[in-house]
Amino acid sequence: MAAKDVKFSRDARERMLHGINILADAVKVTLGPKGRNVVIDKSFGAPRITKDGVTVAKEIELSDKFENMGAQMIREVASKTNDIAGDGTTTATVLAQSIVQEGNKAVAAGMNPMDLKRGIDLAVTEVVAALGNAAKKIKTSEEVAQVGTIAGNGDESVGKMIAEAMQKVGNEGVITVEEAKTAETGLKIAAVKAPGFGDRRKAMLEDIAILTGGQVISEDLGIKLENVGLNMLGRAKKVSISKENTTIVDGAGKKDEIQGRVAQIKQQIEETTSDYDKEKLQERLAKLAGGVAVIRVGGATEVEVKEKKDRVDDALNATRAASASAARRKSKSRKRRTASMTPSTRPVRPWKKASLQAAASHCCALRPTSRSPASMPTRLPASTSFAVHCRLRPVRSLRTQVRKLRSLPARSSTTRARPTATTPRPANMAT
Known part of the structure; x- marks a missing residue:
């Protein structure tokens, strides 16, 4: 077993705080529409230029173990924010650095750490409520373009592109960002875990079959895997597979069958009395009725393409989050009005x-x-x-x-x- 270097109290806190400051100071220069780019050295190929906070945070590794532990904690903050919201990673990093710095001062002055933690929790609740009250609803396509422009580092073309894509596919549609020129991969077959559970999984598989013009292969329907023919398989122009999601672009299903399936799901939404079932049916409806848009980012060099793709990704995530938040507030206010009027x-x-x-x-x-x-x-x-x-x-x-x-x-x-x-x-x- 390797020997461990053990630190206590003030010495441990200061070493970790130093690592936090190193990572946060490197990330904070990308904050906001006036943020600057960061050049990241790569072990092979050209260096990467980016303004994405989480990308910068993931590339930082410190030699000192205690400083690196502090950097890893802040890196986790940025990574978690990126997974949930898709944007705002630099803001989360700056806030985390400030909380740690002020908390370290309070603990050094003799404050109880648990009282400090409870105070932070109360402050978070109040700040989130205040931000929700101060938020402005997005109503027009011009406002969507403005959000995309600000998140895209002031690039109006990015904002307009995202606004057009969201106008075509709607808030529930799927928008993906790709590089304009990519090498073809050798993947021919990919196995993807079916979504949902139980009867809901069967219904979602039927949705996919109708969308792609295929047929559900199930022993419940009397069809065994060894009896499957090519005519039973569905087709799509493109299938994008990630860790969490699978996106089907331009399925080969018949339009009238898809519309019939949409009408059937709408009828089920009207008939159901369970809020949970209604929510799941609305998700299925959005996936069938919502469109899919692909934004292709081009540039003169590979470095330029990657840098612009990062900006478009951030702008898209910020715009989608703003639109989704406005839709949720509108739905809640409508429910409150309905409850008070009836x-x-x-x-x-x-x-x-x-x-x-x-x-x-x-x-x-x-x-x-x-x-x-x-x-x-x-x-x-x-x-x-x-x-x-x-x-x-x-x-x-x-x-x-x-x-x-x-x-x-x-x-x-x-x-x-x-x-x-x-x-x-x-x-x-x-x-």
């Missing part, structure tokens, strides 16, 4: 009814109004039935009904209160 009516439970009677009696005894001085009963009849308009919180609607009881006008004992369109009142209530 209240459900349901009877009040006995214990709530008793509470309502007691509250009404108490309010009438303490605060008789000029409109109902004596005709308002001190206790409601036991046979009185209630219907509360519940929106989001039954307790709040219960209080609302109590407030309505205070302002009921004086009527004869045989008259029932009628709810109006503007002021909902409990049904079948004797006054």
